[in-house]
Amino acid sequence: MALLSLVDTICLVSIVIFGVPHGAFDYAFLRKSAKGRNGAFIRTIAVYVLLIFLSLILWFLAPTLSLMLFLLISTYHFGVADPLRFCIDPQSPKILAISSILMQGGLTTILLPLFHWATVSQYFTVLQSNPETLFLWLTFSSSLWVISGLVVFKHLFEANQTAKVAATLLACLLVYLMKPLLFFAIFFCCFHSWSHYKNSMRHISVAGQSSSVSFFITTILAWALIVIVGLGFLPIVGDELTFASEPSLLRGVFATLFALTVPHIVVVDVLVAPKDRSELMDLDRSEFTT
Numbered sequence: 001m002a003l004l005s006l007v008d009t010i011c012l013v014s015i016v017i018f019g020v021p022h023g024a025f026d027y028a029f030l031r032k033s034a035k036g037r038n039g040a041f042i043r044t045i046a047v048y049v050l051l052i053f054l055s056l057i058l059w060f061l062a063p064t065l066s067l068m069l070f071l072l073i074s075t076y077h078f079g080v081a082d083p084l085r086f087c088i089d090p091q092s093p094k095i096l097a098i099s100s101i102l103m104q105g106g107l108t109t110i111l112l113p114l115f116h117w118a119t120v121s122q123y124f125t126v127l128q129s130n131p132e133t134l135f136l137w138l139t140f141s142s143s144l145w146v147i148s149g150l151v152v153f154k155h156l157f158e159a160n161q162t163a164k165v166a167a168t169l170l171a172c173l174l175v176y177l178m179k180p181l182l183f184f185a186i187f188f189c190c191f192h193s194w195s196h197y198k199n200s201m202r203h204i205s206v207a208g209q210s211s212s213v214s215f216f217i218t219t220i221l222a223w224a225l226i227v228i229v230g231l232g233f234l235p236i237v238g239d240e241l242t243f244a245s246e247p248s249l250l251r252g253v254f255a256t257l258f259a260l261t262v263p264h265i266v267v268v269d270v271l272v273a274p275k276d277r278s279e280l281m282d283l284d285r286s287e288f289t290t
Helices: 006-034 038-061 063-080 094-115 117-126 131-158 162-177 180-206 212-233 246-271 274-283
Strands: none
Touching: 006 038, 006 180, 006 212, 006 246, 038 063, 038 246, 063 094, 063 131, 063 246, 094 117, 094 131, 094 162, 094 180, 117 131, 117 246, 131 162, 212 246
């Protein structure tokens, strides 16, 4: 049986074409944060590029650790975007804010792989990681996810926000019913990335900036990196590359996604000035429900 169905392959391609480019706005955000200081901007870009290559090296040397790190930072990144629109008050207890992030982000990084472990474990094996270690990691994470869910549900019931409870339960049901790559592709492309596109363009327009050239150049560079990494994973038969290798496609896409995700999260959330960082948090707030 083939590792990837036609739908799975389309999902991977969609993630690359429609999802990956949302990080191309990082260039404009980092230029804005430099406030006209070319030296600071160049240093920040250098750190960004360095993180990409260090992440790729880490992936090659320690794929299991890399996947655990990928799941961890993606949980934060997706959760802080508040996709289910819990709209937790910043003045609320920290335990509630943390629970909201963990529960929402964990829908795709904890619940999804556990619900479809038979399939996802094959992906992890192809990604040259240790499925047993990752299963233990996800099992531990699921305990925290359940606790976080109870904290959030308690808050929503007390706030009489039963519609959000229903939306959350529906999201969990969709995670269970849909194929893992299909759910992730729809969430990543249609909600997380699309919302980021709209809000980023609005932010850049208000700031009087033009990012069309840098956006397209950065996007092309990201796609080129995916192709290069993908080709590096392609097996050689005789003197020719075997381009139809499903494992190569899966490895190429996710190794590059990891390499691009690390600087996208770390640089934007850590190196950008606090004021701009809070603006970027707002930009990343995607809508799962209305």
